Amino acid sequence: MPVLSVNTPSAAYDVTIGSGLLRTLSQRIARLQPGKAYRPFVVTSPEIWRHWSKAFLASFPKQGPGAPTVLFHPAGERFKRMAAVESLAQQMALAGADRDALLIAFGGGVIGDITGFLAAIYMRGVRYVQLPSTFLAQVDSSVGGKTGVNLQAGKNLIGSFNQPEAVFIDTDLLRTLPPAELRAGLQESIKAGIIYDARLFSYLEKHAATVLASRFTPQRQRALQHVITASVRVKAEVVSQDEKESGLRMILNFGHTLGHAIEAATHYKQLLHGEAVGWGSIAALHVALERGTITPAQFARMANLILRYGPLSPFRATAAKLVALTYSDKKKRSGRRAYVLPTAIGATATVFDVTDDELQRAAEAMLQLMRTSTAS
Numbered sequence: 001m002p003v004l005s006v007n008t009p010s011a012a013y014d015v016t017i018g019s020g021l022l023r024t025l026s027q028r029i030a031r032l033q034p035g036k037a038y039r040p041f042v043v044t045s046p047e048i049w050r051h052w053s054k055a056f057l058a059s060f061p062k063q064g065p066g067a068p069t070v071l072f073h074p075a076g077e078r079f080k081r082m083a084a085v086e087s088l089a090q091q092m093a094l095a096g097a098d099r100d101a102l103l104i105a106f107g108g109g110v111i112g113d114i115t116g117f118l119a120a121i122y123m124r125g126v127r128y129v130q131l132p133s134t135f136l137a138q139v140d141s142s143v144g145g146k147t148g149v150n151l152q153a154g155k156n157l158i159g160s161f162n163q164p165e166a167v168f169i170d171t172d173l174l175r176t177l178p179p180a181e182l183r184a185g186l187q188e189s190i191k192a193g194i195i196y197d198a199r200l201f202s203y204l205e206k207h208a209a210t211v212l213a214s215r216f217t218p219q220r221q222r223a224l225q226h227v228i229t230a231s232v233r234v235k236a237e238v239v240s241q242d243e244k245e246s247g248l249r250m251i252l253n254f255g256h257t258l259g260h261a262i263e264a265a266t267h268y269k270q271l272l273h274g275e276a277v278g279w280g281s282i283a284a285l286h287v288a289l290e291r292g293t294i295t296p297a298q299f300a301r302m303a304n305l306i307l308r309y310g311p312l313s314p315f316r317a318t319a320a321k322l323v324a325l326t327y328s329d330k331k332k333r334s335g336r337r338a339y340v341l342p343t344a345i346g347a348t349a350t351v352f353d354v355t356d357d358e359l360q361r362a363a364e365a366m367l368q369l370m371r372t373s374t375a376s
């Protein structure tokens with residue numbers, strides 16, 4: 001079973017990837033700090049619990065302090081708010097949780113981000129592990145320690161860097177995930193290939209039919225595990241070199257400047273995050289093509305791969321509106337907008353001088369491609 005390690009100034013931990021991890025979870029957690037007593041609190045949503053509670057509970061004692069207390073959080077981005085953190089903390093307190101509590105984030109990125117933040121602030125900090133259940137959470141959000149919630153004023157504006165003690169990626173969980181969620185999450189793997197890992201990119205090209213197959217054959221399971229492992233390796237290496245995003249970690253934002261603008265323009269309702277990132281990536285590729293940092297052939301390969309893992313839901317917005325919305329992106333520093341552009345497949349440069357005109361032309365080209373690719 002692949003085990004990757006993350007080593008940052010604030011923490012070192014393993015990411016274990018494989019099938020059937022859920023059924024041995026309690027033993028795996030016990031091994032993190034042998035001999036240390038802990039009380040497990042699992043944060044999950046009713047939907048996930050309905051499918052997976054039996055497997056989850058299999059390795060834990062049925063009663064006593066080792067039996068998990070289940071805290072439910074409703075699914076959906078709109079519930080990723082301070083109110084949720086307060087309500088979960090209140091439930092923990094009422095259940096008698098003290099500094100021995102260990103939180104298990106069992107869900108997608110929303111549950112992961114909230115639970116990591118709750119772990120940072122409940123009684124000034126308790127232990128936590130990630131048990132990601134969406135493809136996006138498995139390849140991206142569960143690793144790296146960014147936690148937090150949204151404000152009405154914008155996404156992820158409150159939070160902390162808080163690394164988990166371990167990440168357990170059970171690929172079986174993908175069996176119940178809606179196919180559109182899986183495809184959207186794969187856009188983050190394509191991103192990892194484009195910015196850092198040419199071999200992952202080629203693998204995604206070569207094995208698209210297997211990865212995107214409708215049934216969970218052992219062959220598909222192996223392909224998904226390969227893609228997850230390679231994607232997590234990219235994230236783990238980048239985060240290990242730059243935990244708090246002072247430089248290198250910015251490359252993970254490839255496709256996200258316009259991606260976030262697209263999400264805002266469609267009120268976070270119409271597109272899945274990965275779909276918005278797919279369109280945003282195509283726009284970023286147009287900027288790179290116009291600047292000549294990539295060749296037309298490289299552009300075509302990257303744009304084709306993004307579309308191959310679609311369909312990406314279309315949306316309505318003008319290029320001017322999208323550019324205007326990039327101004328609220330929190331990734332800018334002192335008014336300067338960092339923009340990640342590929343210089344080859346698997347390599348990038350971060351630049352700070354992309355103009356509004358360039359962005360607008362790129363957004364227009366992307367919208368034009370959307371019209372032609374979804375017209376049929």
Ligand SMILES: NC(=O)c1ccc[n+]([C@@H]2O[C@H](COP(=O)([O-])OP(=O)(O)OC[C@H]3O[C@@H](n4cnc5c(N)ncnc54)[C@H](O)[C@@H]3O)[C@@H](O)[C@H]2O)c1
Nearest residue numbers: 045075076108109110111133134136137141146173176177
């Ligand atoms: N912390 C980070 O570094 C980071 C990185 C990327 C994204 N994020 C955050 O992640 C969030 C998006 O996460 P997401 O895409 O996982 O969405 P999500 O957490 O909203 O989950 C999507 C849906 O899938 C359901 N679901 C989850 N696992 C399932 C399973 N195994 N079977 C059936 N249904 C299942 C959920 O209940 C939910 O309805 C955003 O809030 C984003 O800001 C964080």
Ligand SMILES: [Zn+2]
Nearest residue numbers: 188256273277
């Ligand atoms: Zn993303």
